[in-house]
Amino acid sequence: MSLNIAIIGGGASGLIAAVSAARTGARVTVFERLPRMGKKLLATGNGRCNLSNARASADNLWAYHGADIEFAVPALNRFSPCDTVAFFEGLGVLCRVEAQGRMYPACGQASAVLDALRFECERLGVRVLTDTEVTGIQAAEPGQESDAPRFLLQMADSRPDTEVFPYADRVIIASGGKSAKEHGSNGSGFVLLEDLGHKITLLSPALAPIKTQTDFVRQLRGVRVCAVVTLVNNGKNAEIRHGEILFTEYGVSGIPAMQLSRYVSKIGCVLVLDLLPDFALERLLSSAAELLSHAGDESASRLLAGFLGRRLAEAVLKRFGHSPETPAKDIDIPAFFRLAKALPLEVTGTAGFGASQVTAGGADTSQFNPQTMESRLCKGLYACGEVLDIDGDCGGYNLQWAWSSGRLAAQSAADSVDSYIFTTAKI
Numbered sequence: 001m002s003l004n005i006a007i008i009g010g011g012a013s014g015l016i017a018a019v020s021a022a023r024t025g026a027r028v029t030v031f032e033r034l035p036r037m038g039k040k041l042l043a044t045g046n047g048r049c050n051l052s053n054a055r056a057s058a059d060n061l062w063a064y065h066g067a068d069i070e071f072a073v074p075a076l077n078r079f080s081p082c083d084t085v086a087f088f089e090g091l092g093v094l095c096r097v098e099a100q101g102r103m104y105p106a107c108g109q110a111s112a113v114l115d116a117l118r119f120e121c122e123r124l125g126v127r128v129l130t131d132t133e134v135t136g137i138q139a140a141e142p143g144q145e146s147d148a149p150r151f152l153l154q155m156a157d158s159r160p161d162t163e164v165f166p167y168a169d170r171v172i173i174a175s176g177g178k179s180a181k182e183h184g185s186n187g188s189g190f191v192l193l194e195d196l197g198h199k200i201t202l203l204s205p206a207l208a209p210i211k212t213q214t215d216f217v218r219q220l221r222g223v224r225v226c227a228v229v230t231l232v233n234n235g236k237n238a239e240i241r242h243g244e245i246l247f248t249e250y251g252v253s254g255i256p257a258m259q260l261s262r263y264v265s266k267i268g269c270v271l272v273l274d275l276l277p278d279f280a281l282e283r284l285l286s287s288a289a290e291l292l293s294h295a296g297d298e299s300a301s302r303l304l305a306g307f308l309g310r311r312l313a314e315a316v317l318k319r320f321g322h323s324p325e326t327p328a329k330d331i332d333i334p335a336f337f338r339l340a341k342a343l344p345l346e347v348t349g350t351a352g353f354g355a356s357q358v359t360a361g362g363a364d365t366s367q368f369n370p371q372t373m374e375s376r377l378c379k380g381l382y383a384c385g386e387v388l389d390i391d392g393d394c395g396g397y398n399l400q401w402a403w404s405s406g407r408l409a410a411q412s413a414a415d416s417v418d419s420y421i422f423t424t425a426k427i
């Protein structure tokens with residue numbers, strides 16, 4: 001008789017877990033609180049789904065974060081980025097690798113990834129219960145030998161018994177973190193795990209835009225520039241990232257700022273922007289001197305627009321205490337460029353869970369077996385994806401973790417037949 005496996009959450013890790021478990025012959029039910037599965041997947045990679053990164057391996061654990069990053073090693077080793085590509089190509093989604101090892105579906109559409117997973121679930125007979133939030137999990141007492149399934153699931157809305165199968169031999173929690181709640185992950189998985197005795201580490205938004213003092217950034221809303229961004233906490237612990245930033249109404253977004261958001265502390269935090277990272281100060285000064293030699297009464301903003309773009313040049317001039325119309329010859333040009341190469345912005349916080357892409361922190365991994373993803377506290381219970389205290393940098397690392405851990409949880413759950421008594425008699 002086949003095992004009944006309940007998967008809580010139909011996001012990235014839940015979907016791969018559903019396919020992987022169903023392929024072993026298990027009877028799989030996915031419980032999804034939203035009207036459709038995989039809503040977040042559609043938003044990933046700006047709608048293109050950066051589904052993995054060629055570097056997302058145990059050799060590059062620098063891209064992952066958590067109290068014990070080594071926890072991720074067995075899952076990443078057993079299902080690597082190459083396996084991800086093979087898996088999706090097996091479902092008809094060809095992949096391609098772009099700059100910095102980022103992998104995307106070749107068709108450029110996140111919906112192709114979601115459809116492939118949904119259709120495979122359908123083909124394998126996975127039962128999908130949408131609009132169904134799991135609010136409680138009752139587990140059989142340890143050591144209890146009975147012919148009943150080990151788990152009884154409680155749901156937010158009672159649905160007709162004919163539709164819902166609340167019993168399971170194994171449960172996989174794939175409910176995500178608490179970032180981007182509109183995409184489904186509302187943090188309820190943490191509560192389910194806590195109720196079963198699991199510890200949840202400190203949760204904080206990661207990969208979120210950074211909020212700063214607004215006088216400088218507000219006038220630049222929508223402006224993008226390539227910069228080196230340094231985050232300094234209380235005058236020390238500088239973290240540096242490089243890439244395109246985007247000025248917003250309330251601060252700085254873009255990949256470098258998002259990568260730095262996990263290091264933002266409550267007080268004394270400053271972002272320092274090098275807005276001309278490709279040029280040394282001397283080089284900038286010699287170019288400006290050349291222009292100045294025949295500038296006459298030309299305004300500073302016109303002279304400097306070619307270096308930074310007009311809006312940014314004007315904003316730096318204002319910060320410097322000058323109106324854009326001030327004649328260039330009246331400006332302290334070396335001081336202007338020194339400011340443009342090290343412009344400090346006081347940090348006031350991050351944009352929070354709602355605007356973050358991932359949640360740092362999660363279920364304490366010391367309470368799970370990294371070889372199987374099974375709980376050390378509750379037999380037959382597994383967790384995968386972002387609900388665990390592992391998260392990754394921008395660039396496909398988070399989805400690779402979702403695929404690797406979801407796959408391992410499902411295969412372990414389906415393989416664990418002999419480890420304890422179970423039956424599917426009631427289901």
Ligand SMILES: Cc1cc2nc3c(=O)[nH]c(=O)nc-3n(C[C@H](O)[C@H](O)[C@H](O)COP(=O)(O)OP(=O)(O)OC[C@H]3O[C@@H](n4cnc5c(N)ncnc54)[C@H](O)[C@@H]3O)c2cc1C
Binds near residue numbers: 189
């Ligand atoms: C805008 C955005 C863009 C991103 N882009 C990328 C990218 O390009 N590359 C990358 O690697 N990562 C990206 N990420 C991060 C990545 O999407 C997540 O890390 C990944 O989806 C986590 O997978 P998961 O299965 O753990 O959780 P999720 O994908 O969040 O799925 C959890 C699912 O569980 C459901 N659920 C939650 N609680 C319950 C419950 N109690 N009962 C029933 N259902 C429940 C939710 O509705 C949801 O569908 C992005 C995130 C966001 C928000």
